[in-house]
Amino acid sequence: MSSFVYPRLDPAAARALLIERAPLESSQLFALSELKHNRASPSATGGQVVPERKLASVRDAIREAAENAGYPRPLARGQAQTFDRPCGSELLRIMNIVPADAASVGVWSFLTLVVVPEIGSWRFPGAPESRMLGKPRNVLRRLWWRAWALGPDLDAAPDGCAPLGEDEFVQIMERTTLGGNIRTARAIQNALWRAELNGLDVARSELMRQLARRVRGQRSHLALDVLDGAELDLLLDHLVATGVAALRGG
Incomplete structure (x- = not known):
């Protein structure tokens, strides 16, 4: 399967679009969608440039995820994951983006401000800059990386468990030492699910906060990558147990 590099919108153009379009309604933003911009171009280091038909498929996949979550109606309180989880999965499946390109601010600024300009302000009413520009908390970038x-x-x-919620995602993904390592990130997720299957009498989201903090503490003096799978799971289960005890006040 081919991997692609995507257009990168330069910072000045991105900020100009952000300011210019801030007062517009969702329907107006929808109509402004484009698959190219005169201030956007792929990385000069080379790679197969994404064709417009692929960009159109990415646009359609994002919009379908939004429509399935109720767009253009505002998301109800607690319903953000009806968009976020399916959209993240679709972005990973369909974009075929070179991973190094997925770390580019300009790529996500281009997708958010040019290709689907209506989505950011729908998902995050008030359109805070951090969600619209292509930085790590961008409305789409954060979902691909998840x-x-x-x-x-x-x-x-797993049966008997719930997918991660927003706060649980944040605890892993906004800490690069955790979310930047697939093995560690998935091991933490699995440890949380094992705890849930064993029966929790504390809030899972609070346990995740404890676990993320404790794993980061371990990383200060232990290279987790040297542990085999069983050793890593054993360590994480111990950290879960200490986290549960702390939440119980023990």
Whole structure:
């Protein structure tokens, strides 16, 4: 399967679009969708440039995920994952983006501000800059990286468990030492699910906060990559147990 590099919107153009389009309604933004921009171009280092038909498929996949979550109606409280999880899985499946390109601010600025300009302000009313520009908390970028690290099906979970929620995703993915390593990220997710299957009497999201903090503490003096799978699971289960005890006040 081919991997592609995507157009990168330069920072000045991205900011100009952000300011220019901030007052517009969703229907107006929808109509402004384009598959190219005169201030966007792929990385000069080379690679197969994404064809417009692939960009159109990416646009359609994002919009389908939004429509399935109720777009253009505002997302109800607690319903953000009806968009986020399916969209992240679809982005990973369909984009075929070179991973190094997925770390580019300009790529995600281009997709968010040019290709699907209506999605950012729908998902995050008020359109905060951090969600619209292509930085790590961008409305689309964060979803691709979740699926890369934890997916590919972000709606999947073992029987008797729930998929990760927003706060749980954040605890892993906004800490690069955790979310930037697929093995570590998935091991943490699996440890949380094992705890859930064993029966939890504390809030799972609070346990994830404890676990993420404790794993980071371990990384200060232990190279997790030298542990084999069984050793890593044993360590994480111990950290889960200490986290549960702390939440119980023990």
